[in-house]
Structures are given as structure tokens and as C-alpha cells.
Amino acid sequence: MxxxxxxxxxxxxxxxxxxxxxxxxxxxxxxxxxxxxxxxxxxxxxxxxxxxxxxxxxxxxxxxxxxxxxxxxxxxxxxxxxxxxxxxxxxxxxxxxxxxxxxxxxxxxxxxxxGDIETAKVLFDNIRDKDVTTWTSMITGYAIHGRAKEALALFKQMTDTKIVPNDVTFIGVLMACSHVCNVDDGKHYFKKMVHFYGIKPRMSHYGCMVDLLCRAGCLQEAKDFILEMPVKANAVLWRTLLGACSIRGEIDLAEEARGRLMEFEENLAGDDVIMGNIYASKGIWDKKEITRGRINERRVPGCSWIEVGSEINEFVAADCDHPFACMIYEVIENLMGNMRDYV
Missing domain, CATH: 1.25.40.10 (Tetratricopeptide repeat domain)
Structure with a gap:
């Protein structure tokens, strides 16, 4: 009980x-x-x-x-x-x-x-009776590590052995296409997922397609894809487009993406950071200052984990709660001093 x-x-x-x-x-x-x-x-x-x-x-x-x-x-x-x-x-x-x-x-x-993809491959090869989860984990692992060729080859091997892929498998496949900016293959697999396997796309699949189009520089096509989706796009999709606009310097499209993000309750300071950087790169300093003011009003510290000696340590910005905080800050000060000496 x-x-x-x-x-x-x-x-x-x-x-x-x-x-x-x-x-x-x-x-x-x-x-x-x-x-x-x-x-x-x-x-x-x-x-x-x-x-x-x-x-x-x-x-x-x-x-x-x-x-x-x-x-x-x-x-x-x-x-x-x-x-x-x-x-x-x-x-x-x-x-x-x-x-x-x-x-x-x-x-x-x-x-x-x-991150130990080589040990994963050895383990994968030694598993005799693999199911769809086994294949999917390895395909996704290759995709995460940017090894698109191996991921897509493994997907073909999987389907040749008559293992039917599921929706998670296609997330790995689309991620692999995204990492090498292979738009044609991405569109092919997306259509195959829907029309051949009858899998209804989830937001994750739409996100992979938007990420693929953005990485390939097809920003207008990415925006059209988002607007033509049968379901309402979430903040992640618009945030992906905003990030790509920052890299490409597309200020008009960036402002539209930022406007869409304002409609969501989850209004992150990072969105304004990206927008502020775009304004700065274009020399639009008045709008840069406005976005900077919004950032300072609602910034929430991020959290990081680091593994030291098999022990997981958690940190936030300006953290003073860690038991070795004094020693950590002392090391940081020494590192900062050494860097200044080199300058």
C-alpha cells in the first residue's frame, strides 16, 4: 500500500x-x-x-x-x-x-x-533479436552525432529486415537529413512516413522539417510550411525560424517570427537576445535597447549539470549554494587573471 x-x-x-x-x-x-x-x-x-x-x-x-x-x-x-x-x-x-x-x-x-556512439554500435551489433526500439535508438544516435550516412543506411537495413518503423524512427531519419541539409531526402521520407506507413505527423516531425529547411537556408519555405501545417505551430517551431533568421540576417522574417512568439505564454528572454543581436548587426540601436530592457525584466537563470568523478553537480548562474562555491570562484578568478595576463 x-x-x-x-x-x-x-x-x-x-x-x-x-x-x-x-x-x-x-x-x-x-x-x-x-x-x-x-x-x-x-x-x-x-x-x-x-x-x-x-x-x-x-x-x-x-x-x-x-x-x-x-x-x-x-x-x-x-x-x-x-x-x-x-x-x-x-x-x-x-x-x-x-x-x-x-x-x-x-x-x-x-x-x-x-556521446559514446562507438560502444553503442558494438552493443547494437551484439543484440541478437532487435526490435523497432533497438533500431530506432541506433538510428537516432547516428543522427544526433551528425552521422547521417550511417543513420540512413541503417534505416534501409531495418526496413529490408521487415521491421516496421514507428513515428520515433522517422524523427531520427529526419534529424539525419537535417544535419546534412538534405532537403530532397527529408521531404521524401516525410511523405513516405505519411502516405506509405500511414503515420500521422507529430509536432516533433514538423519541427524536424522546419529545422531542415532553416539549416538549408530555405527560410521563406520554412515559414510557409509552418503556416500550412494542419495543426497550430508551437513556440519551438517559430523559435527555430527566429534562430535561422539571426544567422542569415533576415530582419523582416525575424520580426514576424518574434511577433508570433509573443502570442505564447512561454515568452523567453532568449528570443529577445536573438532579436537584439539581429538589430545590432544591422545597426538599429534604438530597437536593440528596447529588447535589452525586456531581457532585464524577466531573465531566469539557466541550469547546467557537469559530471565530475561520477558525481553529478548542478549549477545556475551566480550560484552560491554549491558546497565548494568558494573554491570554484577562486579558480575562476585565477583563470580570469591568467587570461588578462596573456592579453
């Missing part, structure tokens, strides 16, 4: 009560630990999930394949390759573990998202 309560509180985003119920359990088994770790992963706190897994491991509770699949997902979200490798070692050495395809797919996903 208490484990179910942890799951319930997690589903409504109440992590404080979920953790409180967990702490109140007189005995904790692998299921209760897994539910709590999943709660933090599902609520976008992978850093805490990995810390909990370490505590679970030190408490001599053996994880099962579900626990490991969940914590590998947290590693993928954070890019925590060293932790992921440690978990892979635990999997190899645990003879009693049920090493199912879902676990291997989670490992593959972790390696591709953490």
Missing part, C-alpha cells in the same frame, strides 16, 4: 510526500526503491534518481532489470556516461539478473545520448 502511495504522489508531481511515505516504510524492497527512483526520473529530476540508486546499492538491495532500466534513463537524460558505464558493469557481472531486451535497449539509449 505504501509503495502504491509513492507511485500515486509521483503521478501528481508531489515528490515531497512520495519521499516522505517511502521514508516511513519499515522495510524497503527492490520494488519500493524502484518506484521512488522512477518518481524522480518521471518528474525531471534525474540527478536525484541517480543519488537514490547509489543509496539503494549501498543498502545492499539488489536492483532488478526494471530498476536498472529506469536509472539508465536518468543517465541518458543527464549525459552521465561514467555512471552509465558503472551500471553496465553491474549488469555484466550480475549472473542472476534477467537481461531482457528492454534493459539492452536502455543501455543502447544511454550510450547514444551520452
Amino acid at each position: 505504501q509503495t502504491s502511495l509513492v507511485g500515486y504522489y509521483s503521478s501528481v508531481g508531489n515528490l515531497a510526500d512520495a519521499h516522505r511515505v517511502f521514508d516511513e516504510m519499515p522495510t524497503k524492497n527492490v520494488v519500493s526503491w524502484t518506484v521512488l527512483i522512477s518518481a524522480y526520473v518521471d518528474n525531471q529530476k534525474p540527478n536525484v534518481a541517480i543519488k537514490l540508486f547509489r543509496v539503494m546499492h549501498m543498502s545492499n538491495v539488489d536492483p532488478d532489470q526494471v530498476t536498472l532500466t529506469v536509472v539508465l534513463s536518468a543517465c541518458a537524460d543527464l549525459g552521465a556516461l561514467d555512471v552509465g558505464k558503472w551500471i553496465h558493469k553491474l549488469i555484466r557481472t550480475n549472473k542472476k539478473l534477467n537481461k531482457d531486451l528492454s534493459l539492452y535497449n536502455a543501455l543502447l539509449n544511454m550510450y547514444t545520448k551520452c
Whole structure:
């Protein structure tokens, strides 16, 4: 009952009560630990999930394949390759573990998202009975790393083996086309997805097409594509167009994209930063100052993660809460002094 309560509180985003119920359990088994770790992963706190897994491991509770699949997902979200490798070692050495395809797919996903594409390829080749998730993870991994040729070749190999691609597979394929600005292939695969496989495009597919057109410099076509979509475009699509306008110096189209973004509740300071840079490049200083004023009114500090010695550290701008903050700022000051000496 208490484990179910942890799951319930997690589903409504109440992590404080979920953790409180967990702490109140007189005995904790692998299921209760897994539910709590999943709660933090599902609520976008992978850093805490990995810390909990370490505590679970030190408490001599053996994880099962579900626990490991969940914590590998947290590693993928954070890019925590060293932790992921440690978990892979635990999997190899645990003879009693049920090493199912879902676990291997989670490992593959972790390696591709953490940047170790070569280890991912070795793992992929060693998986005997691959499903659509296995193929999709590898295709997407190649696409993320700009290896479009390998991604598209693997997609052809996948379809030749009669594995039917799903909507996520086509995200990887379209990403691959985008990275090499191959507009014709991108349009071909988009049409094939819709008309041959009968897959209804999601916003992610539309986003890949807009990104492809923008990278190729077809900004007007990208704008027309957004306006002709059967669903209303989200802020990400207009933001993609705005970013491309900044690179190409298209001020009129940029102003239109910025105007569209103003319609959304999610009005980010970064949009004004891009717009301000465009105005500055054109020498329109009065509009540059107006956008600068808007930035200062609502800037929210960003968050960064860095893995040091298999430990995940979280930072925000002007952070003073880290336990080694004084030492970190001292090193930064020394680095700044060294740079000034070189100048």
C-alpha cells in the first residue's frame, strides 16, 4: 500500500510526500526503491534518481532489470556516461539478473545520448533479436552525432529486415537529413512516413522539417510550411525560424517570427537576445535597447549539470549554494587573471 502511495504522489508531481511515505516504510524492497527512483526520473529530476540508486546499492538491495532500466534513463537524460558505464558493469557481472531486451535497449539509449556512439554500435551489433526500439535508438544516435550516412543506411537495413518503423524512427531519419541539409531526402521520407506507413505527423516531425529547411537556408519555405501545417505551430517551431533568421540576417522574417512568439505564454528572454543581436548587426540601436530592457525584466537563470568523478553537480548562474562555491570562484578568478595576463 505504501509503495502504491509513492507511485500515486509521483503521478501528481508531489515528490515531497512520495519521499516522505517511502521514508516511513519499515522495510524497503527492490520494488519500493524502484518506484521512488522512477518518481524522480518521471518528474525531471534525474540527478536525484541517480543519488537514490547509489543509496539503494549501498543498502545492499539488489536492483532488478526494471530498476536498472529506469536509472539508465536518468543517465541518458543527464549525459552521465561514467555512471552509465558503472551500471553496465553491474549488469555484466550480475549472473542472476534477467537481461531482457528492454534493459539492452536502455543501455543502447544511454550510450547514444551520452556521446559514446562507438560502444553503442558494438552493443547494437551484439543484440541478437532487435526490435523497432533497438533500431530506432541506433538510428537516432547516428543522427544526433551528425552521422547521417550511417543513420540512413541503417534505416534501409531495418526496413529490408521487415521491421516496421514507428513515428520515433522517422524523427531520427529526419534529424539525419537535417544535419546534412538534405532537403530532397527529408521531404521524401516525410511523405513516405505519411502516405506509405500511414503515420500521422507529430509536432516533433514538423519541427524536424522546419529545422531542415532553416539549416538549408530555405527560410521563406520554412515559414510557409509552418503556416500550412494542419495543426497550430508551437513556440519551438517559430523559435527555430527566429534562430535561422539571426544567422542569415533576415530582419523582416525575424520580426514576424518574434511577433508570433509573443502570442505564447512561454515568452523567453532568449528570443529577445536573438532579436537584439539581429538589430545590432544591422545597426538599429534604438530597437536593440528596447529588447535589452525586456531581457532585464524577466531573465531566469539557466541550469547546467557537469559530471565530475561520477558525481553529478548542478549549477545556475551566480550560484552560491554549491558546497565548494568558494573554491570554484577562486579558480575562476585565477583563470580570469591568467587570461588578462596573456592579453
